[in-house]
Amino acid sequence: MSTPAYKRVLLKLSGEALMGGDAFGINRATILRMTEEIHGIVSLGVQLAVVIGGGNIFRGVAPGAQGMDRATADYMGMLATVMNGLALQDALKNHGVDTRVQSALNIDQVVERYIRPKALRYLEEGKVVIFAAGTGNPFFTTDTAAALRGAEVGAEIVLKATKVDGIYSADPNKDPNATRYSRISFDEAIVRRLEVMDATAFALCRDQKLPIKVFSINKPGALRRVVCGEDEGTLVQV
Ligand SMILES: Nc1ncnc2c1ncn2[C@@H]1O[C@H](COP(=O)(O)OP(=O)(O)O)[C@@H](O)[C@H]1O
Numbered sequence: 001m002s003t004p005a006y007k008r009v010l011l012k013l014s015g016e017a018l019m020g021g022d023a024f025g026i027n028r029a030t031i032l033r034m035t036e037e038i039h040g041i042v043s044l045g046v047q048l049a050v051v052i053g054g055g056n057i058f059r060g061v062a063p064g065a066q067g068m069d070r071a072t073a074d075y076m077g078m079l080a081t082v083m084n085g086l087a088l089q090d091a092l093k094n095h096g097v098d099t100r101v102q103s104a105l106n107i108d109q110v111v112e113r114y115i116r117p118k119a120l121r122y123l124e125e126g127k128v129v130i131f132a133a134g135t136g137n138p139f140f141t142t143d144t145a146a147a148l149r150g151a152e153v154g155a156e157i158v159l160k161a162t163k164v165d166g167i168y169s170a171d172p173n174k175d176p177n178a179t180r181y182s183r184i185s186f187d188e189a190i191v192r193r194l195e196v197m198d199a200t201a202f203a204l205c206r207d208q209k210l211p212i213k214v215f216s217i218n219k220p221g222a223l224r225r226v227v228c229g230e231d232e233g234t235l236v237q238v
């Protein structure tokens, strides 16, 4: 039986990670696999907060938003994360995982609004808290929301589950010679403009001394290994 290395973590799940092999939307098999992985770490006793992305449904900077006012497109992107949050909650419920969704935008008939002390209480009770609607502000990303909520709830680490298995010397989807770092400092990641996460998120985590682990969402068991402090993905720290 593996032992967790952390008591409380913030998991950033990209919207695109929910697409699986599809072109957009939520892939059922993918979301089921993800909920199994989440169930696995919750049963280890780890307190889990999740920030969910929305790129699978809408991205403010996407071609589909071309010609739109940027802030309007971003609000649409934030609403997309609420849909993903509800889908994830529903899937987790089927696994017997007690979950609450809190939204940074007030949509009271649909989801609870973000109230920090309430979120903290849920975490202490062992409930998974899904933070939706990003930061609630246009011109930000859900990566920045992950850094912000991670700091607010006192998570020991931000776990970024994404399409790549770590941070590379260059974008591995464009440069076949790129090599993966097992560790990297925030300053180096920012200076080298490694775009796996935006600079605002990196800077916020750096200032709060909140480490980040970047790992692949498509690798079975990777989340559990990361939570148990095993060598997986890339660790970004001060
Ligand atoms: N130096 C790098 N190392 C790893 N991935 C990188 C790097 N530079 C750019 N990327 C790209 O960043 C992507 C992950 O970032 P992003 O698409 O914002 O993730 P998400 O949608 O999971 O939040 C990867 O698919 C990869 O193509």
Ligand SMILES: O=c1ccn([C@@H]2O[C@H](COP(=O)(O)OP(=O)(O)O)[C@@H](O)[C@H]2O)c(=O)[nH]1
Pocket: 013, 014, 015, 016, 017, 052, 053, 054, 055, 056, 058, 059, 060, 061, 073, 074, 075, 076, 077, 078, 081, 133, 134, 135, 136, 137, 138, 139, 140, 141, 142, 143, 145
């Ligand atoms: O604080 C935030 C978080 C997200 N967004 C918008 O929501 C979209 C979806 O979020 P993101 O691209 O971060 O999702 P992911 O890449 O994780 O699927 C973004 O493109 C933005 O348009 C925003 O405006 N403010």
